[in-house]
Amino acid sequence: MNAEELKHKVTELCPRATYDETGEFLTTLIAAPDLLPVMQQLAKDNELHFDFLFCLTCIDWKDHFMMVYHLRSTDLNHCLVVKAKITDTTNPEIESVNDIWRTAEFHEDEVYDMFGVKFLNHPNLRRLFLEADWNGFPLRKNYTDENMIKL
Amino acid sequence: MFLKNYIGDIFSSIKSLLTGMKLTGYYFTHLKEIVTEEYPDNRGTLKMAERFRGEVIMPHNENNEHRCTGCQACELACPNASIKIVTKQETQPDGKKKKRIDTFVYRLDMCTFCNLCVNACPSEAIVMGQKFEHSVYDKKQLKKILNFPNSKLMEGVEE
């Protein structure tokens, strides 16, 4: 399925989605509350069948967090990037997608560890890399640490 | 049928095991196949590859002259700040003042041998050296000054 068809199909699922076609993959921006139902449809729909979540990450844009999901369909071989904006920077929360793609469990743990984004309905949300009592979230732009070295 | 499979299994297993033993037995009896390098003993003949990245060095010629202009391109290129160049103003014979290096500090303990400094150098003043035995008893000894005492900039480099 090419970008136009994908766009058409995703618009059916989520009319409020906006698109960006500058990158290699079609990028669609949806609101955080819509995320879980849209993702479920994306994975389940026979024409889309995005069964492979190959990258899940988060970007700190200072005034908001942007969750980025890179999806691919292994049999239909098309890709889609889904972005979801989290506007609450003090207590960011979003639905977990680990029911749809099991790999999301670890990736969401990592995002929680590094950005402090809380994933609702996550089975075992924990600090994956850092100690459980670590202060702050290192990949946030406003993170400071007394041991940080500025080159 | 069961018995046939059973005995067949045993014989094929034993055969596969003997094949492996034949190989190890071959090497046990062919000692010239040994590939061990006796490292500290072969120091005399050991030759590192010419591009081997052992450390950053600054070659000086016989007149104690180097090619470093102090442009600090390497310092900027270094990803982990292992190079620090201290410059000074030096009066030339014709009376002009020019920037020259005072000390070229290279911290081997922070270097990752990525070669970016050598790549960045416009005047080929620093190269990668072949020495690889860097162990010392005190970490401070790994902080090196690459330009020799009283060394000068080579003529004609700075154009």
Added chain:
Amino acid sequence: MLLAPDHITEEGEFIINMGPQHPATHGVLHLKIWLDGETIKKIEPQLGYIHRSIEKMCESLSYRQFIYVTSRMDYLSAHMNNQACALAVEKGLQIEATPRAQAIRVLLGELTRLSSHLLWWASTGLDLGGITPFFYAFRERETINTILEETCGTRLTQNFIVPGGVMYDIHPDFQKKVKDLIKQFRANYHEYDEILTGNVIFQNRLKGVGYISKEDAISYGCTGPTARASGISCDIRKLAPYDGYDKLKFDEVILSGGDCWARYQVRMAEIIQSLNILEQLIDNIPEGDFLAKTKNVVKLNKGDIYQRVETARGELGVYIVSDGAATPYRCKFRSPNFSNLSAIPHIAKGAKIGDLMAIMATVDLVIPDIDR
């Protein structure tokens, strides 16, 4: 990690902590294993023992500098990591490496893949208790490392790739030595079959052990040989060719077994495929520059770049978010081992402790790539 007391064990269970200092975890991986006798009931990986925050470091390094850091992630496919980063930067600059540089990159990449698979083969034997195969594999690996050292200057963490091409031209002896290597490798390959592949003890340790179905492998995000052994076509070299892989003839090895034995066979077949690629390319390196002209200070346009590369362990994704400055705004590495690790608790459920060694050996984890 503290858990509530009632979560810890059930009747008859006990926990062992495998790692962070354990001979079979190949680094500082810590697995918390719930055991019932010798049977594994649950595994919880505890990570972060070698977390260096490479993603945060990359945010303060320039686009030329950040390539070198990635050698330290999956140090066994350091070259491919560098390649992924360089390709991402090139994509952002909308330039392409010169044909000669591309050929050199592919050659070095396949050599690295070969050396990585050899190390995997060696350590698989070692994990299952056979010590001798290790040395046979390292004999060939030594030859490869010497070739890499001669051209790149370093043996493991090469950092030979710069945006637009490679750092230097190949060493004059390179072609001859690679040909010798191919000859040596093909002559010695039967030893690998004799000592390990054909061995009945070894086969019994792998066959039917650590099964993962195709659906589960997709869901857990497995890539590389681990996924291809479950029947997923996921070779980025075929899927989204880069650096001229589309012009080369090689097969994507796909098996449907899904167990340790299938993973083992996929990797063994990939060794042969890598040799084929080397053979095709070694005499056909295009003449020309090895480095395309780039600006001294690399700046990317605002936007996202995602570049995928097939490393020895699977799909490495480099996701760069640029805000137009000289350093990445955000840099995410989608490492193959991280996703493959997440499948291990699922694969190993119900296996014996001895099987866990076979599973970890054939999934082939490199811990620094997980922690980053």
Added chain:
Amino acid sequence: MNTPTPYSFASLATGIHAWLRQAISNDTLLQVTEMVITGVCLLVFLVLLCFFLGYMERKVAAFMEIRLGPNRVGPKGSLQIVADTLKLLFKEGLTPNGADKFLFNLAPGIMVVTSMMAVAPIAFAKNFQIWDINIGVLYVSAISSMAVIGILMAGWSSNNKYSLIGAMRSGAQIVSYELSIGLSLITIVILSGSLQLSEIVESQANGWWIFKGHIPVIIAFVIFIIASTAEINRAPFDLTEAEQELTGGFHTEYAGMKFAMFLLSEYINLFIVSAIAATIFLGGWMPFHIGSLPAFNHVMDYIPSFMWFFGKTFFIVFIIMWFRWTFPRLRIDQLLNLEWKYLLPISMVNILIVTAMAIFGWHF
């Protein structure tokens, strides 16, 4: 056959005995003195033997792995193992917190003592035996199965889960493989009609059992080698140690000299099973004879009997080492499968055949 060869130890032993008899009149004291002398000689011999076996293992391993092996300490690295022993002597013998201290310290002792006890009935050379007990075969197999007590003790008292798993594995393993060892020894007991090791050796004067006994004895020999490799916990059956799985198994927590004692007992065990195999299947100190070549046989007779014994023993030691440096390790259930599904049924059928052979006199 009864002409004493110039190398015979028998005359030496008799000489010492006669000399001591002159010096000490009290019979009990004489016996105690002789026991002490034998014990000290045995200890020295075993320790030297272990040095040699350790060196041999390293060199065999190295050559099979296309390496040089130890080559720095002493000529060709032969003193490396002495240096290692010295290092182990000076190391601190740690006892982990929470371990059962008494059992923890007792376990290595038990391991060494049990393995040393099994040396007693072995005939090292012609007429040279510490204790020619008339149930020698039974004695050796009984003593060697006691090693499992030491392993279980070490594993349990270490207060370490890895050690415990290793110890439990060894329990299952040794108890199973006892059977095959016993059954394969019984084949020769049936053929020779004696449990006494010296008589078994004498019964091979006209040919070793492995040649006289046709295929059934060869099968018994192979089973004995496999089962005894498992019995002494060597690779590919080293599941109790299983470095890659259990980080060292039952001796994970041991350090220093206590650990060295485990090594010592491992090598003594290796020597004993090889010696038993050499005695029972390969004719002990009996020289190699070919029936119709008297000249050849005469030359063979001139090789001293202890050379024959040690030659055969080290041949089997080498084979067991060869196994170790070739094969990967089995899994615990496969290990038990091998015993209960393959070795045990085969050796049972084998015993039937051998019994028939013995009754009808089919062997040579």
